Structures are given as C-alpha cells and as structure tokens.
Amino acid sequence: MNLFIQQVLNGLAVGSAYGMFAMSFGLIFATMGILNVAHGTIATFGAIAALTVVENWGFSFFPALLIAILTGAAIGIVTDRLAFQPLRARANTLGYLITSIGVWIVLIALGETALDHQIKTFPPDLLSWPRLVTTNIYLAPGQIWLMIIGPISVVALYLVLTRTPIGTMIRAVGFSDVWSRISGVSSTVVILSTVGISAGLAGIVGYLSSIAFDNVSVPLGEGLLLKGFAAVVVGGFGDVRGAFLGGIIIGVTEVLGAQYVSGDFRDVITFGLLILFLLFRPEGIFGEIKFGAAR
Amino acid sequence: MSQFWDIYGITFEFAFVLGLFALSAFLGLWSGVLSLAPIAYASGAAYVSARLAYDKVMMGEANYPLVFHLFVGMVVGGFLAWITSFVLLRLGSHYLALATIALVLIARVIALNLDEYTGGTVGIPVPRQITTWHILLILGVVSVMFGVLRKSRFGYSLDAVREQPEVASSLGINVQRVRRYAFTFAGVLGGLAGVLQAQLVQYLVPETLYVELAFISIASAVLGGAYIWVGPIVGALLYTAIPEFLEPFLGSSKNVVNGILLVIIMVFLQRGLIDPRQFRAWSLKRKSRQTKEVAS
Numbered sequence: 001m002n003l004f005i006q007q008v009l010n011g012l013a014v015g016s017a018y019g020m021f022a023m024s025f026g027l028i029f030a031t032m033g034i035l036n037v038a039h040g041t042i043a044t045f046g047a048i049a050a051l052t053v054v055e056n057w058g059f060s061f062f063p064a065l066l067i068a069i070l071t072g073a074a075i076g077i078v079t080d081r082l083a084f085q086p087l088r089a090r091a092n093t094l095g096y097l098i099t100s101i102g103v104w105i106v107l108i109a110l111g112e113t114a115l116d117h118q119i120k121t122f123p124p125d126l127l128s129w130p131r132l133v134t135t136n137i138y139l140a141p142g143q144i145w146l147m148i149i150g151p152i153s154v155v156a157l158y159l160v161l162t163r164t165p166i167g168t169m170i171r172a173v174g175f176s177d178v179w180s181r182i183s184g185v186s187s188t189v190v191i192l193s194t195v196g197i198s199a200g201l202a203g204i205v206g207y208l209s210s211i212a213f214d215n216v217s218v219p220l221g222e223g224l225l226l227k228g229f230a231a232v233v234v235g236g237f238g239d240v241r242g243a244f245l246g247g248i249i250i251g252v253t254e255v256l257g258a259q260y261v262s263g264d265f266r267d268v269i270t271f272g273l274l275i276l277f278l279l280f281r282p283e284g285i286f287g288e289i290k291f292g293a294a295r
Numbered sequence: 296m297s298q299f300w301d302i303y304g305i306t307f308e309f310a311f312v313l314g315l316f317a318l319s320a321f322l323g324l325w326s327g328v329l330s331l332a333p334i335a336y337a338s339g340a341a342y343v344s345a346r347l348a349y350d351k352v353m354m355g356e357a358n359y360p361l362v363f364h365l366f367v368g369m370v371v372g373g374f375l376a377w378i379t380s381f382v383l384l385r386l387g388s389h390y391l392a393l394a395t396i397a398l399v400l401i402a403r404v405i406a407l408n409l410d411e412y413t414g415g416t417v418g419i420p421v422p423r424q425i426t427t428w429h430i431l432l433i434l435g436v437v438s439v440m441f442g443v444l445r446k447s448r449f450g451y452s453l454d455a456v457r458e459q460p461e462v463a464s465s466l467g468i469n470v471q472r473v474r475r476y477a478f479t480f481a482g483v484l485g486g487l488a489g490v491l492q493a494q495l496v497q498y499l500v501p502e503t504l505y506v507e508l509a510f511i512s513i514a515s516a517v518l519g520g521a522y523i524w525v526g527p528i529v530g531a532l533l534y535t536a537i538p539e540f541l542e543p544f545l546g547s548s549k550n551v552v553n554g555i556l557l558v559i560i561m562v563f564l565q566r567g568l569i570d571p572r573q574f575r576a577w578s579l580k581r582k583s584r585q586t587k588e589v590a591s
Contacts, residue, residue: 035392037510086562093392094329098517099561101510105554113548226400226506233397237389267404274397279382 002136007259008252013143015251016150017209019235019244021228023157024201026237031174031194034084034096038104039202040225042079044111044218046072046203047210054126061127065207072203073196079103080195088187111218119217127211142212149208153201154244160197161240170194174238227251230270234277249273303539304427308495310535311430315488316512317519317527318437319481324513324521326477327457329388332395334509335402336375336482337489338501340368342406342413344490345421345499352422361424364490365433372486373479380478384471399509406501418500421493430491434528437484441524453477518560520567529569 025039049071050064059067083099132139161167166189172180173190181187205224210216227250235246250270257269316333323330344364351358383394406413413419444450452473455463460470492508493499511534519530537556541549566572 029389033389035389083558083562087565090565093388094324094517094521095561095565097329097392098514099558101514102554102557102561104510105557106551107554109548109550109554229393229396230400233390233393237393268408271397271401271404275401278386278394278397 003259006137007255009137009139009147010143011252011255012248013139013146013212013251014255015248016146017205017212017224017247018227018231018251019247020150020153020201020205021224022231022235022237022243022247023154023240024198024205025225025228026232026235026243027157027170027194027198027201027240029232029237031170032084032096032191033093034100035093037097037100037225038079038107039199040221040223040228041104041107041111041218042072042075042199042221043202043206043209043224044216044221045075045107046206047216047220048111048114049203050207051120051122051210051216054122064126065204068203068207069200070203072206073200075107076195076199076202077192079199080191085191108218111221115217119215121214121216122211140212142208142214146208146212149204150244153204154240157197157201157240166190166193227270230274233274305495306535306539308427308430310532311427311434312488312491312495313512313515313535314434314528314531315437315484315491316508317515317531318441318524319484319488320513321516321521321524321527322477322481322484324516325453325457326474327388327460328384328474328478329392329513330383330395330478330481331392331506331509331513332376332379332383332398332478333372333481333485333488334504334506334512335395335398335485336372337485337492338399338402338406338504339375339489340371340486341421341489341493341499341504342419343371344368345419345493346412348422349419358422358424361429364424364494365487368486368490369483370486372489373483376482376485377475377479380475384474384478396506396509399506403501403505413499413501416500418498418503421497421499423494423497425491425494433487433491437487438524438528445524449473449476514557517567518557520569520571522566523569523571526567526569530567533568 021040021043025036028034028036028039046068050059050068053059053067054064079100083103084096087095087099127141127145129141130144131141132144159167161171169180169185169190170193172183172185173187173194177187180190206221209224210220213220228247231246231250232243233246234249235242235244237243250273253269253273254267261269316337319333319337320330323333344367347367348358348364379398383391383398386394407415410416444453452463452468455466455468456470456473463473464470489504492504496503512531515530515534516527517530518534519528520526538549538553541552545552560568564570
C-alpha cells in the first residue's frame with residue numbers, strides 16, 4: 001500500500017510538470033494558433049539559465065526561479081517578434097509551424113553548446129526543504145515544489161484568464177482575432193502577455209523538473225514537449241484546467257504503469273490512453289468552448 | 296565527377312528520399328490538411344518490409360526482390376493510412392495536426408513494445424538493395440504522377456478543397472472523400488519512402504522514422520513551396536544541401552544558420568520558393584510587355 005501511495009505521489013509530481021507544460025503550450029496554440037515545437041527547448045533554457053546563475057553567482061532557489069521565468073519569457077518574446085510576428089498578416093498554422101521548427105533547430109544547437117553536450121545537475125544543497133521522509137515514503141524537495149507550484153499555476157492562470165480584463169482579451173483573441181480587434185482589443189498587448197505568461201511558465205517547468213529529475217539537458221525539454229503533446233490531446237488545449245488534468249493523468253498512468261505492469265510497457269498505457277481519447281473524445285476532457293467564447 | 300559522387304552521393308540519396316517524404320506531406324497540405332502522419336505509416340511499412348527480409352535472410356534464403364519490398368511498403372502504408380483516416384479526418388484542423396503528431400509518438404511506442412518482431416530498442420538490420428538510380432527512378436515516376444494529378448479532375452478538386460472546403464462542397468465535391476483519398480495516397484507514398492529510408496540507413500530502430508523526420512519533411516515541403524509538386528522536391532534538396540555546403544565554413548554552428556535560414560525564407564517567401572502564382576504573374580507581365588512592344 002505504501003508503495004502504491006509513493007508511486008501515486010511520484011506520478012503526481014511528474015504529472016504536475018507535464019500538466020504545467022501542456023497548459024503553457026496549449027495557451028499559445030489556442031490563442032494564436034501557433035504549434036510551437038520550440039516550446040520544450042524554451043523550458044530547457046529556463047533550466048540552463050537557472051543553473052548558470054546558481055553555479056556562478058550562488059543564487060538560491062527563489063531568485064533562480066525568477067531567473068528561469070524571466071529567461072523563458074524573454075526567449076519566448078524574442079522568438080515571437082522575430083519568427084512569428086512577420087507571419088501574422090496572413091496567419092496560418094502551417095507558417096508558424098515551419099518558423100517554429102527553425103527556432104527549435106537554432107535553440108537546440110545553442111542549448112547543446114551552452115551545456116557542452118553534457119547532462120548537468122543542480123548542486124544538491126540548492127534545495128533541502130521541504131522533504132517528506134517517512135519509513136516508506138520519500139519525496140524529494142523538487143517533487144514537492146512541482147506539486148505545490150503546479151496547482152497554484154493552474155488556479156492562477158484560470159483566474160487570470162476568466163476574471164481579469166487581460167484574460168478576457170486573451171480569450172477574445174483566441175475566439176476570433178479579427179472580431180476582437182474590431183472591438184478594440186490591442187493585439188500587441190494580448191500577444192506579448194500571452195507569450196510572456198506561457199514561455200515564463202515553460203521556464204518554471206524546465207527549472208523545477210530539472211531539479212526534480214536531476215537532469216539539466218536538452219533532451220529534458222524535448223521529453224516535456226512530447227509528453228506535453230500527449231497531455232494536450234488527452235486534456236484538450238482549449239482549457240487550461242483540461243490541459244493540466246491531461247498532464248496529471250499522463251504522469252500518474254505512466255508511473256503506475258511502469259510499477260505495476262512492466263517498465264518496458266511504460267509508454268503503452270499512456271499512449272493507449274491517447275488512442276482512446278482520439279477515438280472517443282477528440283476535443284479533450286473539457287472541450288474547447290470554455291476557452292473560445294468570452295462568457 | 297565520380298569523386299564528387301563518392302563524397303556527396305549518399306547525401307543526394309537521403310535528399311531524394313526526403314523529397315518523397317516531403318511529397319507525402321505536401322499531399323496532405325494539398326487537401327488542406329496539416330498531417331505529420333505519413334512518418335508513422337512509413338515506420339510501420341519499413342518494419343514490415345525489414346522483418347520480411349530479416350526472416351528470409353535468417354533462413355539462409357535469398358532476400359525478396361526490391362520491387363516486392365517497395366510494393367509491401369506501399370500496401371502497408373496505404374492500408375494504415377486508410378484505416379486511421381476514419382478517425383483522424385473527423386477532427387478539426389488544430390486537433391488533426393496534434394493527433395497526427397500523437398500518431399507518430401504512438402508508432403514508436405508500438406515498435407518498442409512489439410520487440411519480438413521489431414527488435415525493440417536494439418532494432419533490426421535492413422539489407423540494402425537500392426542504388427541511387429533506383430531512388431531517382433522512383434522519384435521521377437512519382438513526380439510524373441504528381442504532374443498528371445495536378446491537371447486531373449482529382450487534382451482540381453484537391454485545389455478547391457484546399458482553398459475553400461465549403462465552396463468545394465457546394466460544387467458537388469465530397470470533401471471528406473477527397474481528403475481520405477489524399478490521406479491514403481500520402482500513406483502509400485510514406486510507406487514507399489519509409490522502406491527506402493530504412494534501406495539507406497540499413498538499420499531500423501524506433502527513432503529512425505520519428506518526430507524529427509516528420510518536422511523536417513513538412514518543413515521541406517513548405518520551404519520549397521507547397522503549391523506544386525516541384526516545391527517539396529526542391530525544398531528537400533535545399534534542406535539537405537545547405538547544411539552540407541555550410542559545414543566546411545561553420546562546423547558545428549551550421550545548425551544555427553540552418554534554422555535561421557528556415558525562418559528567414561518562411562518570413563520573406565511565405566508561399567515557399569517555388570510558387571506557381573508567381574510564375575503566372577511573371578509570364579503575364581512578359582506578355583503585356585510584348586504586346587506593348589508590338590503596339591509601339
């Protein structure tokens with residue numbers, strides 16, 4: 001039983017990471033139609049930047065978290081200005097996909113150079129609390145922070161999107177770019193804030209999961225991206241709650257499947273789930289409408 | 296010349312096969328569908344063909360002829376595409392794109408877990424039967440088919456479906472059916488390209504035909520121009536050639552330049568390098584100049 005609880009907790013931690021990532025990825029996709037392949041690498045850069053300041057200037061956990069957010073947001077905004085903004089006049093998902101592939105190639109190359117093609121880790125004394133140790137259950141600080149910040153970020157993002165003017169504007173653009181412009185929504189403000197929020201969140205995910213999994217590397221972000229795709233298909237990208245829940249479902253089934261079915265079968269359950277959702281609930285758990293219509 | 300071919304021959308072979316992948320991505324785009332699924336079908340087809348060859352060789356017999364493998368690849372790819380099209384084509388464009396990526400991920404997991412047949416992470420060796428000329432011939436035949444298709448009734452209905460599905464449907468075109476045909480044909484082409492790619496690499500692991508290749512093939516198609524079949528082929532050649540060309544000057548930072556070039560081309564030539572509309576505009580301009588000269 002203890003093992004079961006332990007694995008559920010592990011799954012929740014992993015799922016929080018997937019969920020936060022799926023949320024940030026889905027937000028950009030739903031609002032601007034950008035299927036941003038480079039999003040996982042932005043998460044990697046959040047981790048790289050945090051690692052740099054921790055190693056070189058001895059930053060502690062929270063200042064480094066702030067650096068990760070700022071780096072993510074900065075890369076996101078620069079990317080948007082250089083690679084996506086020029087295509088906006090005739091916005092099409094395809095063009096965005098291609099430029100994001102270009103950005104992805106560039107960022108991967110830069111990330112590999114920055115990390116010297118190695119897998120690095122944060123110093124163990126960066127984060128020593130809160131640690132949960134009982135006789136049978138062990139949770140590392142990184143995992144606990146994922147489980148704390150994950151739900152906070154969903155609630156925060158959901159409230160921002162539904163209760164604030166900027167959130168209403170973001171949803172309005174997601175519903176119809178042209179109509180929202182007619183009603184006086186500034187597209188620049190919306191785009192910059194969406195990208196900032198989303199890429200900043202990616203930075204957080206990269207940082208926290210690189211602590212939790214003891215792994216700062218380019219494949220970390222790519223793994224998040226692939227699982228993020230899966231989470232978005234399960235949860236639907238049109239609603240942040242759905243995307244997060246999708247991530248949790250993916251994370252928990254992944255860990256429990258590896259424990260109780262077979263380590264090799266790890267991804268089968270996850271992706272079997274994916275097939276089921278594609279067949280029976282292609283628009284995700286909550287569907288799309290919540291995010292589309294400004295209610 | 297022969298020395299040039301010794302060095303760059305293998306690059307060209309990969310470029311031509313990438314051209315086939317790009318054409319299969321283009322076929323999806325031609326029917327107004329952004330689909331990365333052909334890579335998943337390619338993976339399935341390549342595994343079936345590789346397994347058949349492997350068993351035959353293990354038994355100490357001669358491998359099946361190349362034509363047989365190509366045929367198997369096309370049948371498997373087409374069949375998988377046809378079956379999955381019923382699920383995938385119901386989806387709206389955004390979900391469809393995501394779902395096809397998911398399909399590529401699923402294909403890898405299936406390949407990993409059917410390790411009795413696929414060798415799992417270890418992979419499976421693939422005996423090479425093709426030569427450069429085979430690949431060129433296949434690419435040539437496929438190109439001719441696309442050329443014929445472009446001026447056919449089906450080609451025009453694809454154009455209509457891409458531009459305005461609603462209007463196309465009001466003109467009596469069955470949008471879903473046209474899309475399903477295009478999707479299936481893209482699967483056939485993907486299966487063919489998958490078998491070729493596996494034979495080029497001579498070793499098949501679940502990551503041989505995976506997300507990266509899917510993205511690169513769609514990038515080649517759009518880079519070259521996704522409005523006529525020449526585009527994807529040109530795109531694939533450029534996409535392979537540019538990094539090779541940059542290698543001596545830039546070394547490992549060539550990827551950075553490569554990515555930046557992709558962005559720049561997309562930003563400035565949103566319809567890709569080869570754009571039939573542009574050619575039409577040029578020829579119109581020339582004609583009007585000629586008429587002016589005649590008039591004066």
